[in-house]
Amino acid sequence: MSTLGTVGIKEVAQRAGVSPGTVSNVLNRPERVAVATRARVQQAIRELGFVRNGSAATLRAGQSRAIGLVVLDVGNPFFVEVARGVEDVVSDRDHAVILCNSGESPGREARNLRVLAEQRVRGVLITPADEDLSMLEGLRDRGVAVVLVDHPATGDLCSVSVDDVAGGDLAVTHLLDRGAERLAYVTGPLGIRQCVERRKGARRALRNAGLPARALEDVVVPEMNAGGGALAAEKLLAGGVPDAIFCANDLLALGVLRALAQAGVRVPDDVALIGYDDIEFSSAAAVPLSSIRQPTYQLGKIATELLLEECDDPSGHAHQQIMFQPELVVRESSR
Amino acid sequence: MSTLGTVGIKEVAQRAGVSPGTVSNVLNRPERVAVATRARVQQAIRELGFVRNGSAATLRAGQSRAIGLVVLDVGNPFFVEVARGVEDVVSDRDHAVILCNSGESPGREARNLRVLAEQRVRGVLITPADEDLSMLEGLRDRGVAVVLVDHPATGDLCSVSVDDVAGGDLAVTHLLDRGAERLAYVTGPLGIRQCVERRKGARRALRNAGLPARALEDVVVPEMNAGGGALAAEKLLAGGVPDAIFCANDLLALGVLRALAQAGVRVPDDVALIGYDDIEFSSAAAVPLSSIRQPTYQLGKIATELLLEECDDPSGHAHQQIMFQPELVVRESSR
DNA sequence: CTGTTAGCGCATTCAG
DNA sequence: CTGAATGCGCTAACAG
Numbered sequence A, B: 001m002s003t004l005g006t007v008g009i010k011e012v013a014q015r016a017g018v019s020p021g022t023v024s025n026v027l028n029r030p031e032r033v034a035v036a037t038r039a040r041v042q043q044a045i046r047e048l049g050f051v052r053n054g055s056a057a058t059l060r061a062g063q064s065r066a067i068g069l070v071v072l073d074v075g076n077p078f079f080v081e082v083a084r085g086v087e088d089v090v091s092d093r094d095h096a097v098i099l100c101n102s103g104e105s106p107g108r109e110a111r112n113l114r115v116l117a118e119q120r121v122r123g124v125l126i127t128p129a130d131e132d133l134s135m136l137e138g139l140r141d142r143g144v145a146v147v148l149v150d151h152p153a154t155g156d157l158c159s160v161s162v163d164d165v166a167g168g169d170l171a172v173t174h175l176l177d178r179g180a181e182r183l184a185y186v187t188g189p190l191g192i193r194q195c196v197e198r199r200k201g202a203r204r205a206l207r208n209a210g211l212p213a214r215a216l217e218d219v220v221v222p223e224m225n226a227g228g229g230a231l232a233a234e235k236l237l238a239g240g241v242p243d244a245i246f247c248a249n250d251l252l253a254l255g256v257l258r259a260l261a262q263a264g265v266r267v268p269d270d271v272a273l274i275g276y277d278d279i280e281f282s283s284a285a286a287v288p289l290s291s292i293r294q295p296t297y298q299l300g301k302i303a304t305e306l307l308l309e310e311c312d313d314p315s316g317h318a319h320q321q322i323m324f325q326p327e328l329v330v331r332e333s334s335r
Numbered sequence C: 001c002t003g004t005t006a007g008c009g010c011a012t013t014c015a016g
Numbered sequence D: 001c002t003g004a005a006t007g008c009g010c011t012a013a014c015a016g
Helices: A009-016 A020-028 A035-048 A054-061 A077-091 A106-118 A134-141 A164-177 A193-208 A226-239 A250-262 A280-284 A296-312 B009-016 B020-028 B035-048 B054-061 B077-091 B106-118 B134-141 B164-177 B193-208 B226-239 B250-262 B280-284 B296-312
Strands: A066-071 A096-101 A123-126 A145-149 A158-162 A183-187 A216-220 A244-247 A272-274 A291-293 A321-324 A327-329 B066-071 B096-101 B123-126 B145-149 B158-162 B183-187 B216-220 B244-247 B272-274 B291-293 B321-324 B327-329
Touching: A009 A020, A009 A035, A020 A035, A054 B054, A054 B106, A066 A077, A066 A106, A066 A296, A077 A096, A077 A296, A096 A106, A106 A123, A106 A134, A106 B054, A123 A134, A123 A296, A134 A145, A145 A296, A158 A164, A158 A296, A164 A183, A164 A193, A164 A244, A164 A272, A164 A291, A164 A327, A183 A193, A183 A226, A183 A250, A193 A216, A216 A226, A226 A244, A226 A250, A244 A250, A250 A272, A250 A280, A250 B280, A280 B250, A280 B280, A296 A321, B009 B020, B009 B035, B020 B035, B066 B077, B066 B106, B066 B296, B077 B096, B077 B296, B096 B106, B106 B123, B106 B134, B123 B134, B123 B296, B134 B145, B145 B296, B158 B164, B158 B296, B164 B193, B164 B244, B164 B272, B164 B291, B164 B327, B183 B193, B183 B226, B183 B250, B193 B216, B216 B226, B226 B244, B226 B250, B244 B250, B250 B272, B250 B280, B296 B321
Parallel strands: A066 A096, A066 A123, A123 A145, A145 A158, A158 A321, A183 A216, A183 A244, A244 A272, B066 B096, B066 B123, B123 B145, B145 B158, B158 B321, B183 B216, B183 B244, B244 B272
Antiparallel strands: A291 A327, B291 B327
């Protein structure tokens, strides 16, 4: 029944018979305080139910013990897996992660970034929603470390990504090997880099096979989730179903798969299908989904290590661009 | 290339030729400032790249414009959907959501709660990881509003939940109707209330059908995800597969389904299967999954409305316990 | 409508 | 190893 936060470091100090400075020390550098004193202070903290005021600490310190993680879609298992990687690294170092969702919208992304800046996070991990990185450079110039996730940087920023051109090539080469001649590429907004790069790879595969670019029809939908996939399938059904469909991620592919099934189109007999990301659900789908696998957890883990390294030593830090290679996983949907 | 946060409200004030108080007003109550002055200040803010220091604001105000959301598993689409409901309500009111993951672990939950308390959030939405709510009552006594999500409260707290006993009953009654005689209940840790309640409902269904409690075998696994499901399936395969399996959530069921398929056990011919939550993937599974549907998005939405109501008027607020009824969705896996 | 002022609670000097 | 003093940047209350 005690009333609000009347209990500050001062009350604790009084109760333990020490000065506020000493309490601060047991909170932040316990080793510098005599064992007996420390114990007394800790007991006072417990008895009073004292909770440190993070805002005051952050204000004083100039920065918080938190980093921001901005993803395109928290509902996408790909990003959940990335977040696991981030979390695992960060929790070892007693930092907090503020998870933000841009929903692929540059506007929401900007708002997220503003909140993170206001919170004075030490750094930001982000999968940008478009190619305009000026805001991120602004952040960096303000002293906030920035690492791009699943998006290669161009030199003045760290990044951890996967070769999306290679992935698109892998997927379409596979479909062509299987005999496809008329293909579709189901994708989210072409403002999203991954979507463009994967298409670039797809077209390269076409060229290498001696086929014209028009053998691959683009189907663009506004959101990269199952709903978007269903929408794409509708368009495809209306315009004539191709031999093979390459989807820019697995969520889209799952949506396509379901809508196709409802329309009586069989996968892979009538049309072959391949997704991207190899999320866990893909292998459990009605027709197990072929996909392009990426080292997702590693992406989060390594990005975070890079970020913390930059935070700890901003001057002596050299920006790195790390790029992984994706891998083809063939399952029933394109067998 | 400007150096760190040297630019505060003071510099902005100077540049705009007004006092710091006025800048604060355009930031927080723009309507109280003359249009011309406001414009001048906003321009100064833009030119200087000023970003309000949230810690200072929070420190001064005594509380932040944020609420905490603590879920059992961010990887579970059920909670992602809840979070969508929360987000939609909160963003209308210009608050931020700090999303935390307890991973079903009381220890992690406690740490999350400590961080939220340190951040001086206005309120906390939480699906508790166990029955010990003392920490939450502590928070509430400290002036932080608390609403339980997917967990009924007992009177001194708000809650929004779904009748899990009814859900368990629904699921098992359905399996019995279909002719099952030997059943299994695949569940996460029995410290989790939902798991216990759903079992209670399952047993009630058994009783109503005149069957003994031992007709339902418990299979407890440590995590309520696909991995846990696979583990459960292994145990089941070793001990003799029952007629029907009820899983405490869809992730478990999906894991069971896959493992069973690999072992050559057919669903629903050899064994019927039903999950819980009706996540989107369930209908797209290899065998579309029967499930118990809950008003997930509503859970998040209404919980947040309750929370904000309590924040805005702590004294004149009467705690409410809202309970929804679940719904049976029959698909291929138990047809 | 705008300016002035006094802390919010803590961490960090620098002495002792 | 401990204590006293100072101010981080901002908001709210009040004065003008």
